[in-house]
Amino acid sequence: MIKLQNVNKYFYRGEPREVHALKDISLTIDDGEFTLFSGASGCGKTTLLNAIGALDSVNSGKIYLDEKEITSLSEDERTTLRLNEIGFVFQAYNLVPVLSVEENIGFIMKLRGFSDSEIKQRVLEVASMLEIDNKLLSLPHALSGGEQQRVAVARAVASKPKIILADEPTANLDSKNSQKLMDMMRELNIKEGVSILFASHDELVKESVDRVIYLSDGALVNA
């Protein structure tokens, strides 16, 4: 469960002009949700996702992951939290170019200290779910965009995090590949029980999710 209480976030772009990017946001997301943050460009979707993912600090308010309050954690503690509890899917795939698909998928598990046999088994499992099991030995640059993004999803999901945060995962994909990705993420959401939060303005994503949370100019909009 994710709980936000009166979260505020400001960006300071050179002193006098500040951006109030998140305005007093309070919301709860239950385990296993398949949810989208939606809204116009610049409304604060990414900022909110980063705050939940412990990538960025907030100026006031509290964020809880289950019982854990994450806004007061140190940089190092947040790094550990991200490693152990959160999976990320980025717009630009962001795979490690020198590692094969298999190594990319197993990378986080390896960092967390899973055994090689566990990693191998799990990598095969998620790779076949995402239909990339025939590409395991390739390097990322040899893959299509859709395939790379599926590798990124596989990497995020492999270590069984509680939540996966996906910021514009379909932005670089055509509609066919977007649909395929959403279908597969849906399947993961159901099979593995992992919560997945999207930030996107892609209609296709909106149609796939269970719940849409609207943001406007940094504040929640009551739908």
Add this chain to the structure above:
Amino acid sequence: MFSFALKNILFYKGRSITTFILTFISAILFIVYVSMMDGSHDSMLKNSLKIYSGAIEIYHKDYRDIGGNEYLIRDVESIEKKLSLVDGVELFSSRYETYGLLSFGDNSMASMVVGIEPKKEEQLTQLKVALVDGEYLKYGSQNCLYIGSGVAKRLKVKIGDEISFIGGASDNSFVADIFMVYGVFKTGLSEFDDSATFVSRDYFDKLMLSKNIASYITVKVKDLDRVDEINSEIIKLLNDENLESLTWKTLMKSMVETMEVDSIFGYISLSLFLVVIFFVIMIYGFINVSSRIKEFGVLRCVGLSKKHIFLLLFYEIFILSTFALILATPIAGYICYYYSINPIVIEGMAEMYKDYGIVSDEIPFSFDIFTISWNISLIYGLNILSIIYPYFYINSFKSIEASRHV
């Protein structure tokens, strides 16, 4: 992390090759340069030891500092008896040194006139080898003088000319005699060639009343590396607090100091070179890291800690340095070893640098495992230091910003 580092090295070939080659070349240059410097210093010392100075010299206390007839050694025979008992001593000879006025025609000059045992000096020093005109002193030579080339030039004398000598004997009495120029030498030590002249003790002792008296006794040892050990043995055996037995390290203090200064300058220029290499390696590391900011940012986002990143950079440079050094060390070592046995010969070098005590055209290298090891460690250390700046540079980005870096 290790295999990840290895993959990065293989992937970012440009940086890897540059770092590898730079490390390789700088290691070789560094090791060879130090070996050459040490080696030439070594040979300078050995050469000047060969020419005239002894590895060990025995003086009466205060002779070196004050001088004068009160501080002469007056029981040469008993000391020589003791010296012949010391195992590490190969040979020794006493010298009677005095300063006198030499004149020929209109020219005169002060000279160091030394009574020597010609046979022994022949084995102890290069005096005989340095002969350039006439003949070396024969044992029992009469009033014959063996003079430095500089002295011959000043007095404008040639073989067979007669030089008058005025000086003081060991009992402070006034002495005058006529010597015939018998031979001329040139050692290459210009100060020496310009002022020294030699007479056989056999003759000189009668003139100076210096039988069984010496200014000092010069000693050649069997093994120069054991000189300190042998010297303390001599001191123990002499057991006379009026005598002092000194090794070349004290005797040639000024030369040793000159060489130290020379080494320091050598090391300064080497450090400049290494600093340049260091920065080039660092800059390449930095460029590489800059091109990977986004990648590092993503890694940090997904949970890679700063420690992991440091380890990653460390392994990368460690692997590259290790490979380069594993290859460079035997090559550099072999070069040093080869030239320590077959010194480089530069024609005319001795002539050009004779004022600096260089008397041979050969530059032998030194081959010393200890020196080579610390050279290598230094380069290792520098390479590893070179990741510090790139490391801080990576961490100066917040993970999210870095992950969006283009």
